Amino acid sequence: MRLTTKGRYAVTAMLDLALHAERGPISLADISKRQDISLSYLEQLFSRLRQSGLVSSVRGPGGGYRLARANADICVAEIIDAVNESVDATSCGGNSDCSAGEQCLTHYLWTDLSRQIHGFLNGISLADMVERADVQEVARRQDGRAASDALDQVVEQKVAIIGGLQ
Amino acid sequence: MRLTTKGRYAVTAMLDLALHAERGPISLADISKRQDISLSYLEQLFSRLRQSGLVSSVRGPGGGYRLARANADICVAEIIDAVNESVDATSCGGNSDCSAGEQCLTHYLWTDLSRQIHGFLNGISLADMVERADVQEVARRQDGRAASDALDQVVEQKVAIIGGLQ
DNA sequence: AAATACCCGACTGGTTTACTCGGCTATATA
């Protein structure tokens, strides 16, 4: 079992997608800025998310990614699974051949733990997360920062143009 | 968050200790054979388990390891923690500085998950496991195999001695 | 004296993570 930045990034990016769904396709560059995740790394993750049928893509200017299903139909467990991070806590993958071909002493413990974790992550959908007050608050903060950053960039560009004219 | 062979070995070895406690100190060589775990690797794990005060050691022939506390006072979470595998699912360790110094979108999700896992593994003691029927069955099988292996070894030694006499 | 068994540090091959880089293709807009 493993849960690293990879799986966390994937869930965060998918939630970002869900939060901004009404804007149409969302570019990875936007997600990269808002969530502070490397763009190239996001590309790799979305390659897998697309292969797993969780998102669909639109190419060209104005393009980006969209959720392939409804918010409520995508759960956290699926997302983590899509980027190849297993939530299974057993070493044998449930085959009971963990110790010299036979079931190990602690087999049932890891099976129970896996069930526990899977149950928890399976029970939480993107829709559930979008509705949460704390998520909405963080999203508002991030959107605000993104907007002011965009403004800064416009100002910077104009200054550069003026500089060029002189 | 990470749960690998390391943590699983540690829990398995501790349970083995609990199951054979009445025999006095248990040598790592015994655990190694019964549980099919590399002896040198077990030594590394027990170094940590001893530092964490979960086991005490007896040196010299007939020596080995003993649980430092009662079965019921040692829970799985502690053991995993002792060998440095964290059950924490957040990237920030609960500091809420996960995304550019601020709380990330999915912070609460990983906090909840951590609580969930920790609660589960904290609620299971070695005593709980020892009492389980499936654990007892596996233990019986392992003890039987260990006994027959020991017998095989004695026979082998005697054959070697006879061979030497000829 | 010899055997047992804990103790300790160093080292190693393999895998994974979390990236970067360079170049490609599809599409919208000027």
Next chain:
DNA sequence: TATATAGCCGAGTAAACCAGTCGGGTATTT
């Protein structure tokens, strides 16, 4: 039609970690 946008793809890489080996200790019993 040119250009910019943005998805797509493969290769490469430093660092970390896992699982294990090896060699040499030291304490204790027989």
